[in-house]
Amino acid sequence: MLGKMLANVREKNPLIHNITNYVTVNDCANILLACGASPIMADDVDEVEEITSLCAGLNINIGTLNQHTIPAMIAAGKQANRLHHPVLLDPVGAGASTLRTNTALQLLKEVQFTVIRGNISEIKTLAMGSGSTKGVDADVADQVTEQNLDQAVAFAKEFAAKTGAVIAITGAIDIVADAKTAYCIRNGHPMMSKITGTGCQLSAMTTAYLAANPTEPLAATAAAVCAMGLCGQKAQERLGEQDGNLSYRGYIIDAVDHLTPDELERGAMYELR
Amino acid sequence: MLGKMLANVREKNPLIHNITNYVTVNDCANILLACGASPIMADDVDEVEEITSLCAGLNINIGTLNQHTIPAMIAAGKQANRLHHPVLLDPVGAGASTLRTNTALQLLKEVQFTVIRGNISEIKTLAMGSGSTKGVDADVADQVTEQNLDQAVAFAKEFAAKTGAVIAITGAIDIVADAKTAYCIRNGHPMMSKITGTGCQLSAMTTAYLAANPTEPLAATAAAVCAMGLCGQKAQERLGEQDGNLSYRGYIIDAVDHLTPDELERGAMYELR
Amino acid sequence: MLGKMLANVREKNPLIHNITNYVTVNDCANILLACGASPIMADDVDEVEEITSLCAGLNINIGTLNQHTIPAMIAAGKQANRLHHPVLLDPVGAGASTLRTNTALQLLKEVQFTVIRGNISEIKTLAMGSGSTKGVDADVADQVTEQNLDQAVAFAKEFAAKTGAVIAITGAIDIVADAKTAYCIRNGHPMMSKITGTGCQLSAMTTAYLAANPTEPLAATAAAVCAMGLCGQKAQERLGEQDGNLSYRGYIIDAVDHLTPDELERGAMYELR
Numbered sequence: 005m006l007g008k009m010l011a012n013v014r015e016k017n018p019l020i021h022n023i024t025n026y027v028t029v030n031d032c033a034n035i036l037l038a039c040g041a042s043p044i045m046a047d048d049v050d051e052v053e054e055i056t057s058l059c060a061g062l063n064i065n066i067g068t069l070n071q072h073t074i075p076a077m078i079a080a081g082k083q084a085n086r087l088h089h090p091v092l093l094d095p096v097g098a099g100a101s102t103l104r105t106n107t108a109l110q111l112l113k114e115v116q117f118t119v120i121r122g123n124i125s126e127i128k129t130l131a132m133g134s135g136s137t138k139g140v141d142a143d144v145a146d147q148v149t150e151q152n153l154d155q156a157v158a159f160a161k162e163f164a165a166k167t168g169a170v171i172a173i174t175g176a177i178d179i180v181a182d183a184k185t186a187y188c189i190r191n192g193h194p195m196m197s198k199i200t201g202t203g204c205q206l207s208a209m210t211t212a213y214l215a216a217n218p219t220e221p222l223a224a225t226a227a228a229v230c231a232m233g234l235c236g237q238k239a240q241e242r243l244g245e246q247d248g249n250l251s252y253r254g255y256i257i258d259a260v261d262h263l264t265p266d267e268l269e270r271g272a273m274y275e276l277r
Numbered sequence: 278m279l280g281k282m283l284a285n286v287r288e289k290n291p292l293i294h295n296i297t298n299y300v301t302v303n304d305c306a307n308i309l310l311a312c313g314a315s316p317i318m319a320d321d322v323d324e325v326e327e328i329t330s331l332c333a334g335l336n337i338n339i340g341t342l343n344q345h346t347i348p349a350m351i352a353a354g355k356q357a358n359r360l361h362h363p364v365l366l367d368p369v370g371a372g373a374s375t376l377r378t379n380t381a382l383q384l385l386k387e388v389q390f391t392v393i394r395g396n397i398s399e400i401k402t403l404a405m406g407s408g409s410t411k412g413v414d415a416d417v418a419d420q421v422t423e424q425n426l427d428q429a430v431a432f433a434k435e436f437a438a439k440t441g442a443v444i445a446i447t448g449a450i451d452i453v454a455d456a457k458t459a460y461c462i463r464n465g466h467p468m469m470s471k472i473t474g475t476g477c478q479l480s481a482m483t484t485a486y487l488a489a490n491p492t493e494p495l496a497a498t499a500a501a502v503c504a505m506g507l508c509g510q511k512a513q514e515r516l517g518e519q520d521g522n523l524s525y526r527g528y529i530i531d532a533v534d535h536l537t538p539d540e541l542e543r544g545a546m547y548e549l550r
Numbered sequence: 551m552l553g554k555m556l557a558n559v560r561e562k563n564p565l566i567h568n569i570t571n572y573v574t575v576n577d578c579a580n581i582l583l584a585c586g587a588s589p590i591m592a593d594d595v596d597e598v599e600e601i602t603s604l605c606a607g608l609n610i611n612i613g614t615l616n617q618h619t620i621p622a623m624i625a626a627g628k629q630a631n632r633l634h635h636p637v638l639l640d641p642v643g644a645g646a647s648t649l650r651t652n653t654a655l656q657l658l659k660e661v662q663f664t665v666i667r668g669n670i671s672e673i674k675t676l677a678m679g680s681g682s683t684k685g686v687d688a689d690v691a692d693q694v695t696e697q698n699l700d701q702a703v704a705f706a707k708e709f710a711a712k713t714g715a716v717i718a719i720t721g722a723i724d725i726v727a728d729a730k731t732a733y734c735i736r737n738g739h740p741m742m743s744k745i746t747g748t749g750c751q752l753s754a755m756t757t758a759y760l761a762a763n764p765t766e767p768l769a770a771t772a773a774a775v776c777a778m779g780l781c782g783q784k785a786q787e788r789l790g791e792q793d794g795n796l797s798y799r800g801y802i803i804d805a806v807d808h809l810t811p812d813e814l815e816r817g818a819m820y821e822l823r
Contacts, residue, residue, distance in 0.1 A: 318573050
C-alpha cells in the first residue's frame with residue numbers, strides 16, 4: 005500500500021511550492037526531482053499566493069526565517085488552505101529562539117496544516133506553546149526510544165487530534181500519527197544525522213507524497229518517511245572506504261531517484277500502534 | 278570556431294558578477310570555476326554597481342527574486358550597460374507570477390541585455406508581455422520539436438530583432454539566435470531535466486563565454502549551450518548503476534572542468550537556420 | 551598537539567552559529583558535521599542573540615551581506631563577546647566594495663574577534679582601513695611567497711597585536727599568527743582554488759576548533775588550517791580520471807569526516823616563525 009503512494013508521485017509529477025531555508029534548499033529541489041515531483045521556490049510575499057496556486061502542495065520550513073519571509077509563509081499557507089492544497093510545516097529550531105517558536109505557533113494558528121514534521125523537541129515546543137499537552141504528554145522524553153515509545157505515540161496522537169494535522173516525529177524511531185493511528189517506523193540509519201538537511205529533504209518529499217495522494221495524508225506521510233529511511237539504509241550500504249558524509253548525502257538522493265514502489269513496499273519497516 | 282570561445286574563457290579567466298537565486302547558486306559558482314572563470318555573488322543594492330564594475334560580465338537570474346534584490350538587479354544592469362559589459366537575463370519562472378513577469382519586463386525595458394536565456398515558455402511570456410509577438414509567433418508551441426522548429430526559429434529571430442539581444446531558448450532542441458542567424462543545437466540529454474539548475478548553470482557559464490568573447494555574442498552563446506549539452510552527454514555516459522540525479526549533477530560540472538576546446542569543437546552538434 | 555585540538559571537537563561536539571553567505575552555506579554545514587561539530591544558521595536580527603547564546607561559537611562571514619544581515623552580525627557578535635564565546639570574522643570580498651570594507655571595519659570596531667581569517671588582500675584591506683599598517687606592512691605583497699614570507703609574518707603579527715585577534719591569512723602558504731608567534735603552514739593543494747567556498751568552509755571549521763579549545767585560539771586555528779589543507783591533499787590523491795572540481799569538493803568534506811587526530815598530528819606541515 006505504501007508503494008502505491010510513491011507510484012502516484014511518479015505518475016502525477018506534482019509541482020511543489022517550497023518556502024524553505026537557504027542551507028538545504030538545493031537538496032530539497034533535487035530530492036523532489038528524484039522522487040518524481042518538481043520544485044519551485046518562491047518566498048516574496050508579493051508572489052507566493054500566485055505560486056502556491058499553480059502548485060499541488062506547499063512546504064513551509066522555518067530554518068532561516070526572517071522578517072520578510074514570515075508574512076510570505078502565512079500568506080502562502082492561507083492560500084493553500086483556500087485551495088485545499090496540502091500544506092506541511094517543518095518547524096526547524098522551534099524552541100531555539102523566541103522568533104522561531106512564535107512564528108511556528110502563529111503559523112499553527114493561522115494555517116490548517118496537513119502535516120507537521122519535526123524532531124521530538126520541536127514538536128514538544130509546539131505542543132506546549134499551543135497549550136495542548138497535558139498529563140502524560142508534558143513528560144514525554146527528548147528522544148523516542150523503545151522504552152518510551154507508547155508514551156510518545158500517545159503524545160503524537162493527542163497533538164494530531166488537537167491540530168487536525170498528521171504529526172510526524174522523526175528520530176531513531178519515527179512516529180507518524182493522526183488522532184487514532186500511529187505508524188512506528190524503524191527504517192533509517194544513524195549516519196543520516198551526519199549530514200545537514202535530511203529532515204528538510206524529508207519535509208519536501210513528504211509534501212510531494214501528500215500532493216499525489218491527497219485523500220490519504222497519514223499513509224502518504226508514512227510512505228515518505230519509510231522511503232527516506234530506506235534510502236538512508238541503501239546509501240549506507242553503498243559507502244566506499246573513503247566516502248564520508250558528503251558522499252552519503254548524494255547517495256541518499258541517488259537512492260530516492262532509483263527507489264521503486266515495489267522496493268518501498270517490501271523495505272518499509274513499520275508497525276501500527 | 279566554438280572551441281576557441283572556450284579557449285578564451287580559460288585564457289582570460291573573467292570574473293562574473295551573479296545576482297542569482299539561492300537554490301542553485303553553489304552550482305553556478307562551481308561551474309564558473311570549472312569552465313575557467315571566477316564567480317562573485319552580490320545582491321545588495323548598495324554594492325552591486327561597484328561589484329559589477331570590477332567584473333567582466335553580469336548574470337541576472339530572477340529565480341528567487343524579492344523586493345530587495347529587484348532594485349539591485351536593475352542598478353547592476355544599468356551599470357553594466359554604462360561600462361559596456363555583457364549582461365545576461367535568465368527570466369526564471371516568468372509567467373508563473375505577476376511579480377516575475379513584471380520584473381523581467383521591467384528589466385528588459387531598463388537594461389540592454391546581451392543575451393536572454395530561458396525555456397520557450399519563459400521567452401514567450403517576455404515576448405508577449407513586451408508586445409513583440411505577432412503573426413506566427415503568438416502561436417509558437419510550448420515545446421520546440423523538429424516539427425515546429427522553423428516556427429520557433431522565426432520567433433527567436435523576431436524577438437532578437439526586437440530586443441537587440443541574442444535569444445537562447447533551451448529545451449530538447451536549443452535555439453540560439455540573433456535577428457539573422459540561428460544555431461539549432463542538438464547536444465544534451467533528457468536526464469538534465471532531472472536535476473535542478475542546469476538552466477541557471479548554463480546562464481552563469483554563458484556569461485563567462487560572453488565576457489571572454491565580447492565581440493561575438495552569438496557564437497559565444499552557442500558555444501556555451503553546446504558545451505553544457507555535451508557535458509550532459511558525457512556525464513550521462515559516466516553514470517554507474519547506483520548513480521542517480523545527484524551524482525549526475527556533479528558529473529556534469531566535473532565534465533565542464535575537463536572539457537577542452539578541441540572536444541567542444543568536435544562534439545558540438547548544431548546547424549544554422 | 552594539533553591532533554588534540556581535533557580530538558576536542560569530536561569529543562565536545564560544539565554547536566556553531568553561522569551568519570554566512572548563501573553560496574557556500576550547505577558546504578559549511580556539512581563540514582561542521584564532518585569535523586564533529588553541529589551547525590545552526592540564523593541571520594534575522596530578532597533571533598541572533600538568542601541563537602548565539604545557545605551556541606559555543608560564532609562564525610560571521612560577509613560573503614553575501616545585505617542591509618538586513620549586517621545589524622544581525624553586529625548584534626550576534628556583541629552577544630558572543632558578552633558571553634565570552636569565540637567569534638570569527640571572514641571578511642569575504644573586503645576591498646571589493648565600499649559596503650564590504652565598511653561593514654568589516656565596523657565589525658572590527660564593535661566586536662572583539664577571536665580570529666580573523668581571509669586572503670592577504672582582504673586582510674590588508676582591513677589593516678589599512680583600521681589604520682594599523684605602517685612601515686613594512688603597507689608594502690606587503692598581494693601573494694604570500696617564500697620570498698616575502700617574513701614580511702607577511704611581520705604584517706600578520708602586527709595586525710594581531712592591533713586587533714587582539716589571531717590572524718589567519720590563507721593562500722599558497724598559510725600564516726596563522728598572534729602578536730608573538732606565527733605558524734607558517736604548507737598543507738593544501740592548488741586545486742582547492744578551483745572550488746567555491748574552501749575559505750568559507752575553513753572559517754566555519756575553525757570556529758568549531760575554537761569552541762572546543764577555548765583557551766588556545768592560536769593552536770586551534772593552526773590545527774583547523776592544517777586539517778583543511780591536509781584534507782585538500784588527501785582529496786586530491788583520491789581523484790579519478792573523470793573527477794573534476796565538483797567531485798573534489800565532496801572528497802574534501804569526506805576527508806574531513808575521516809580525519810583522525812593522529813593523522814592530523816602527523817600530516818600537519820608547519821614551522822613557527
